[in-house]
Amino acid sequence: MTQTPRSHGRKSIAASLKPRDLMEETRLARAWTAQVITLFPQAFPGVLGESLTGKALKEGIWQLETVDLRDFGEGKHRNVDDTPAGGGAGMVLRPDVMGRVIDHALGRNPGPLVYLSPRGRRFDQQMARDWATLPGVTLICGRFEGLDQRVLDHYRIAEVSLGDFVLTGGEIAAQAMLDATVRLLPGVLGNADSTAEESHSDGLLEHPQYTRPAEWKGLPIPDVLMSGHHGEIAKWRRRMAEDLTRQRRPDLWSAYKGRTDGKS
Incomplete structure (x- = not known):
């Protein structure tokens, strides 16, 4: 047949x-x-x-x-x-x-x-x-x-x-x-950085995201994201990703810490 x-x-x-x-x-x-x-x-x-x-x-x-x-x-x-x-x-x-x-x-x-x-x-x-x-x-x-x-x-x-x-x-x-x-195949995503920064890309959940307007229902975008200081923004995003992972996914956090502690 x-x-x-x-x-x-x-x-x-x-x-x-x-x-x-x-x-x-x-x-x-x-x-x-x-x-x-x-x-x-x-x-x-x-x-x-x-x-x-x-x-x-x-x-x-x-x-x-x-x-x-x-x-x-x-x-x-x-x-x-x-x-x-x-x-x-x-x-x-x-x-x-x-x-x-x-x-x-x-x-x-x-x-x-x-x-x-x-x-x-x-x-x-x-x-x-x-x-x-x-x-x-x-x-x-x-x-x-x-x-x-x-x-x-x-x-x-x-x-x-x-x-x-x-x-x-x-x-x-x-x-x-x-x-x-x-979505990971070459040419599917227009911005390759998207896959590098999203949840699970490096063992962590993704940091919070914001966009305009600068204030909505009395809630502002965090000042650091409006500062234009890319180094400080990167530090804030890493800290937020680590905090979220530690709070929400202790299994991922444990694996992540095992890898990073081994490199130190």
């Missing part, structure tokens, strides 16, 4: 609730490639088709391909799941079906194979940076009670979680992770 993935890139991506078949006759050879295995290909590109990621998609800086899991299903009704071995609620994605999908996907994308799972390693900024240096990534969106463990073992698939909560499927997580990664 030959399947044609749905490809997004260098095409019009105006907002729509309709399924997207933004097909390319040939792949963009040098573009960073995201391949998503999903039961809901119509969910893509979703928010990835908007703003800077959408502009980069149209410009061919990156490309998005969806592989419909249902196309590889069993029998007349294209079944992709079955009851859990040993009993229990819900359904489990079948290994034979997923195996066919993965074999197909591996022939198209040289990037790592990732299963989006609440029991996986938590996604973070460093992982986004790592993915951005690769040719691309293939994301498997889970559904139901999950994926047969034998598939994960056989293909040595990395499990990655968006956070310590459970979603109905991996599609939202996939879009969030791709957004975090694509």
